[in-house]
Amino acid sequence: MKTFGGFIVGLAALALPSLSTAQPRLEIDTAADRGAVSRDVYGGDLEFINSNVPEVAALAAELPLLRFPGGDADATFRWDQSLPPRCTRQGFDWNAAATVASRGRSGLFLETNILRSTPANAAAWVQDATRRGLRVAWVGIGNEVWGDWDAGYRSASRYASDVIAHATAIRALVPGTRIVLSIGTAREDAWNREAIRRTAAVIDAVDYHYYPNHHAWTDMRPEQVVAGAEGIAPLLARLRAMIRAEAGARASAIQVVLGEWDGAADAPRVMKMDQLVTPRAYAMWSMADALFYGAALGEMHTGGVAAAMFYEVQGFRFGAIPGDWCVDQDTSIRRPKALVHQLWREHFGDRLVAVTAAGVPSYRVSGPTNWDGFAGDVPYVRAYASLADSGRSLRMIVTNRGGASNVASIAITLRGFAPESTASVWEVGGGGVMDTNENVRGPIDVVRIRARSMAVGGAAFTLPLAPYSVMAIELRRSGGPVVMDAGTDAGPAVDVPVVGRDVPRPEVDVPVVGRDVPRPEVDVPAVEVDVPVVAVDAPAPGRDAVVIGVDVPPASSDAGPTEVPQPVSQGCGCAVPGSPAPMDQMRWFLVVSLLVVMAALGPGRARGRSSR
Numbered sequence: 001m002k003t004f005g006g007f008i009v010g011l012a013a014l015a016l017p018s019l020s021t022a023q024p025r026l027e028i029d030t031a032a033d034r035g036a037v038s039r040d041v042y043g044g045d046l047e048f049i050n051s052n053v054p055e056v057a058a059l060a061a062e063l064p065l066l067r068f069p070g071g072d073a074d075a076t077f078r079w080d081q082s083l084p085p086r087c088t089r090q091g092f093d094w095n096a097a098a099t100v101a102s103r104g105r106s107g108l109f110l111e112t113n114i115l116r117s118t119p120a121n122a123a124a125w126v127q128d129a130t131r132r133g134l135r136v137a138w139v140g141i142g143n144e145v146w147g148d149w150d151a152g153y154r155s156a157s158r159y160a161s162d163v164i165a166h167a168t169a170i171r172a173l174v175p176g177t178r179i180v181l182s183i184g185t186a187r188e189d190a191w192n193r194e195a196i197r198r199t200a201a202v203i204d205a206v207d208y209h210y211y212p213n214h215h216a217w218t219d220m221r222p223e224q225v226v227a228g229a230e231g232i233a234p235l236l237a238r239l240r241a242m243i244r245a246e247a248g249a250r251a252s253a254i255q256v257v258l259g260e261w262d263g264a265a266d267a268p269r270v271m272k273m274d275q276l277v278t279p280r281a282y283a284m285w286s287m288a289d290a291l292f293y294g295a296a297l298g299e300m301h302t303g304g305v306a307a308a309m310f311y312e313v314q315g316f317r318f319g320a321i322p323g324d325w326c327v328d329q330d331t332s333i334r335r336p337k338a339l340v341h342q343l344w345r346e347h348f349g350d351r352l353v354a355v356t357a358a359g360v361p362s363y364r365v366s367g368p369t370n371w372d373g374f375a376g377d378v379p380y381v382r383a384y385a386s387l388a389d390s391g392r393s394l395r396m397i398v399t400n401r402g403g404a405s406n407v408a409s410i411a412i413t414l415r416g417f418a419p420e421s422t423a424s425v426w427e428v429g430g431g432g433v434m435d436t437n438e439n440v441r442g443p444i445d446v447v448r449i450r451a452r453s454m455a456v457g458g459a460a461f462t463l464p465l466a467p468y469s470v471m472a473i474e475l476r477r478s479g480g481p482v483v484m485d486a487g488t489d490a491g492p493a494v495d496v497p498v499v500g501r502d503v504p505r506p507e508v509d510v511p512v513v514g515r516d517v518p519r520p521e522v523d524v525p526a527v528e529v530d531v532p533v534v535a536v537d538a539p540a541p542g543r544d545a546v547v548i549g550v551d552v553p554p555a556s557s558d559a560g561p562t563e564v565p566q567p568v569s570q571g572c573g574c575a576v577p578g579s580p581a582p583m584d585q586m587r588w589f590l591v592v593s594l595l596v597v598m599a600a601l602g603p604g605r606a607r608g609r610s611s612r
Helices: 002-015 054-062 072-076 094-104 119-131 156-173 186-199 222-253 273-277 287-302 336-347 581-601 603-610
Strands: 025-036 043-045 065-068 107-112 136-141 179-182 205-210 255-261 307-310 351-358 362-365 376-379 381-388 393-400 409-415 422-429 449-455 460-464 469-476 494-496
Touching: 025 381, 025 393, 054 094, 054 336, 065 094, 065 307, 094 119, 107 119, 107 255, 119 136, 119 156, 136 156, 156 179, 156 186, 179 186, 179 255, 186 222, 205 222, 222 255, 222 287, 222 362, 222 376, 287 307, 287 336, 287 381, 287 393, 287 422, 287 469, 336 393, 336 422, 336 449, 336 469
Parallel strands: 025 409, 043 065, 043 307, 065 107, 107 136, 136 179, 179 205, 205 255, 255 307
Antiparallel strands: 025 351, 351 381, 362 376, 381 393, 393 469, 409 460, 422 449, 422 469, 449 494
């Protein structure tokens, strides 16, 4: 009967992973100001090889900042030359890009060509942009010149000479222009330090490209993709420590820019057209990458990133819209990450306020899977809050990275803000973590923005959470009118169109933003940093049947195990996430039945049997 007793204990443990009923909760303190929200974080990379078609131009015009010409292709691009004839569609030459920027009043991160251009030519480009009335927010000198795959690859000392020459020439024509230094990953630490030390007197920011989970489909796991956002805070801490060590007195004036970023790279680099219609969903085209975006943008705001440009507006792999001037894909598609990016830029405020989370369950990932990434406990829910409209509007973004059995709702308490009784809600997702708008023989809008209203019972309320979703919520302060966007009345959920807006092209005269900070010569000894290498994780799960944090075999036969869920580290006593909700009633029934049987046996007989 020892076996019988062990069976009883084991079954009870299975049925009762935790007796706690603690509710995950958020406290939002609107009086705890965390600084201004930089709208330049909502930028994107516009490559000159993106196809200049209405859908692409419309999305580019919606972004507050465009990095142009974007990516490795800058080595062949010159602003004062027409594009060579190639492929089937026209790309973006300088005139076309300037027109898009003017139409949307977008700022520019101009990426100079240090192979085919000269400092004087780059200076003339910046001057031409400002004469057109465009806001030149930043000027980057080259692209990824620290990487030996790039045509512009060079030593740190040679690159530093290029940067100084460009900064001198550009500022002679356009004083105050902010100059950006391209730096590499942790693997290029010595190169980075030397470049910063040699250029600290002339630069205003470093440009880092953040790409966690940069590997093939067979190794891709969506729970690792969404966890990549957790690596941003430690990355920023590492970069700022390096700047302090190398830039001396100018360290506080040098900001961090993420000139490229994305969460996954599992689609093949070279595709045949017949591959585009196969029923395989790639993480980088699915809700997995969108969930990464949902938390990554909040981490950038929290970490004080000055500007960020997702990669990229259009591209057959990384594009928010698929295709380019040579790959003919459906340009009416907007991938899920583009919709989450739209939520942030349209529905987040201008002053960041404090959010404190408690009792939120988490799961564990063993990444990182690239030189960047995250290893550790990942909370299923990340939330960020802001004020807008002079404090009359409270706006939140809540990302739920779990399934229905992980976190179904979260309790919210507001401090210093009494809301109206109705909130406006916009939501992306709510289905599967691998839902996508393409490549699965389904409609192109499986994932869309859905808008609705929600009743709020005061400053303390419970927010239901759809699985694998990103939600924007706006609350209006009580005592003022409730302002809601078109289509978000108190009726059922409606779909929000994501087709680009035909904004009139205004004549704008926006001054160049820059600081004329004295730049003394500095030479600070380098400090070595020992960055641990973490092994790559297990094989990928299958499509659509993936449940993050739940040890359930996926439907696909080539799927690997998912990460084992972990209880929340705050000691809230929450249930271990991942127990399938439909099993709960059956487990309770079995436990109660067994307890009845044990009671019928009698305490004496039970003790006698257990003592043998």
